[in-house]
Amino acid sequence: MKMPTSNITFGKTGSSIKVIPVDEVSLEARAASLATRSIKTSSKKAALHLTIRCIDLTTLEGADTPEKVASLCQKAKRPDPSNHDVPSVAAVCVYPEMVHHAVEATRNSKVKVASVAGAFPSGLSTIEARTADISDAVKRGADEIDIVLNRSAFLSGDEQRAFEEIVASKDACGEAHLKVILEVGELGSYDKIRQASMLAMAAGADFIKTSTGKIPQASSLPRVLCMAEAVRDFAYQTNISVGIKAAGGIRTAKQAWHYLVVIGETLGSEWLNPEMFRIGASGLLNDVLLQLNRLDSGSYSGPDYVTVD
Template identity: 70%
Template sequence: MTTSTAFVPSTGGGPVSTTPVDAVSLEARAAALCTRSIKTTSKRAALHTTIRCIDLTTLEGTDTAGKVASLCQKAIRPSPGDPTIPSVAAVCVYPEMVEHAVAAVAGTGVAVASVAGAFPAGMSAPAVRVADIADAVGRGADEIDIVLNRSAFMAGDLGRAHDEIVAAKEACGSAHLKVILETGELGSYDQVRRASMLAMAAGADFIKTSTGKIPRAATHPMVLNMAEAIRDYADQTGVVVGLKGAGGIRTAKQAWHHLVIVGETLGSEWLNPELFRLGASSLLNDVLMQIQKLDTGRYSGPDYVTVD
């Protein structure tokens, strides 16, 4: 049995406590929520909400200015033939690509998120990571996605993991800070719950499941676990933190089950891009194909959406 850990929010106030997680109940509740059936008009609304909450992502070593520009066009107008389809929330790129993305989405309402801080492992000197964040902000990123220092966290050096997030938050200035816990590496729901509280206490605007670089990423129980952490934190401090699921979300059905989980746990006011994001690349095409199915009554195929 792990003891609960109390964190003192860097924004002030008393310590917040971490609730231990009952893994069996958590998975059972997530599974129950994933049986929710969503049809017709609700389905269309869920698909549109999904699109509005997507951080359309490309994080490849082969990314180029041209690839980022075409990703941005897709982010602004996911379906060129259908103006009723909303834009996505943001594009998510590497710092080196931020300027290209900023130029492409200027004036459209689509934000630019950049991973930074030696993403995806975070295994660089603290000063280097902070400089990386400042660089991405300087290039014009509206949102910064950093990774939790899992090395410090897993070694029990929670103070260091915490202080580095505080430093990252400072380096962000007015940019929003999302902290990636990399749930697949933390080992247990309890550890994820504790890491969530730590990140929120350190000042994260969003907590995010994964980098997308390792398997076992944004599973439904894991998103439920983090949503409950956000609810606990809001209950204790009044501070509202956003949630981003990323990694392995490929189908519209997976996505709307995430909406159900977040809506049922945190309330429907969370179901907007200010407080909920889905980091994904191939998800958008699947959502568009589902919308085509609703429009035409026929099953669509990958030939009828744009190639990424």
């Protein structure tokens, strides 16, 4: 049987992107098999360091305070103050209101500041309000902007509007990197995840991101594999390399390794760096530090030996 393909035409320019349907069974089987890949002890330290370098250390709580953000930034810069080998994380991710505090606290370090913007987490306000929110976050000094896909428009068939809103958001970003959150848990099927990925990339996203972390159905290995395959297809078709950010529900070093394996096997080692791959998490960093302690000391560590966030 011939595989049915659909061409989705986005935008005023009429540029056309081919979207291939997803084979759900094979996708899940492949993700499951990649998750059984073992990492040898000799490679563990490198994998743990890479994980830390790819983390977007995140706090997106209504109860966030400038002080909490400042202490998060300290942790981002020096995750383990007792060990100079441990690298700093890629970025801190905060609400726009907290951006300038984060910028202040990360000055003179390589840690970038990412801000969610554009009526996070629903994306349901007027596009004018959303782009104003983005410009504001950029003005406050954010290096990266995480916006949400308008799932309401996308799922009701108005892909064009969802597309144009991302284009407008990209304009509002200026120099800042744009990450588009698909909220895969709300999309309902792998086909939709793939379409949404293609749409976001065609609209100019620098990164596509799985989830907001605000709904229980968040990132999962098959979903990220599905997005990685979309990124690969997009690169074949357009020669543009787009990054991936997995977020939501990633709490253990082991889970993070599985993501590294999926990205490495699907997109190659060019994607295994903080420029092309990120993990959005808050609790993950502590678990990675515990695993590093375990490697160094030989005995199992415990939560008493890392900071309480």
